[in-house]
């Protein structure tokens with residue numbers, strides 16, 4: 001029986017997608033659901049994802065992504081953007097979590113101070129954008145795992161010019177693209193075997 005763990009060994013960063021093959025809308029929804037349910041620091045979900053199927057937009061992005069064919073040959077291209085407006089996000093989060101209750105809203109107010117203090121003390125160097133980028137990468141990981149679970153191929157990509165991609169998509173100021181994920185079906189099997197360091201390199205059991 002295929003298990004999630006064996007699917008993780010099956011998956012690979014697909015270089016050649018079959019442009020003729022489509023991904024079911026329902027499967028796409030499942031992948032987006034995995035992103036939606038991924039954990040994030042303080043639960044703020046400080047990211048936004050563009051889900052692109054439009055061929056013309058993908059063509060334009062490809063020019064700013066080292067002409068990688070995955071961008072255009074995959075069925076969907078997800079552009080993960082990190083938010084830079086954390087304070088606004090906290091307010092939106094409080095509104096959402098309070099369910100319209102003024103009392104609950106009041107109870108949530110300390111979150112602003114707690115997050116502010118956390119950002120000041122714990123991540124002063126990389127700053128807020130670095131922190132929200134890390135949250136976006138967790139969501140990327142969940143999307144990669146969901147693809148594997150569904151036996152859908154994928155390729156994460158950092159090889160692109162974020163500024164140009166933001167311009168191409170008309171990304172608003174409070175968002176910055178950080179990583180791409182191409183989703184579709186492989187045309188070819190992987191050319192190389194998986195390269196993974198052994199357990200004793202990766203893990204220390206104490």
Ligand SMILES: Cc1cc2nc3c(=O)[nH]c(=O)nc-3n(C[C@H](O)[C@H](O)[C@H](O)COP(=O)(O)O)c2cc1C
Nearest residue numbers: 011012013014015068155156157158159160179194
């Ligand atoms: C954050 C990130 C960025 C990556 N960027 C690219 C990329 O721009 N182009 C590409 O072909 N592969 C890219 N990869 C794929 C990696 O090269 C690949 O995951 C790695 O070599 C391990 O191989 P595997 O995923 O097939 O097991 C990226 C992977 C990650 C996680």
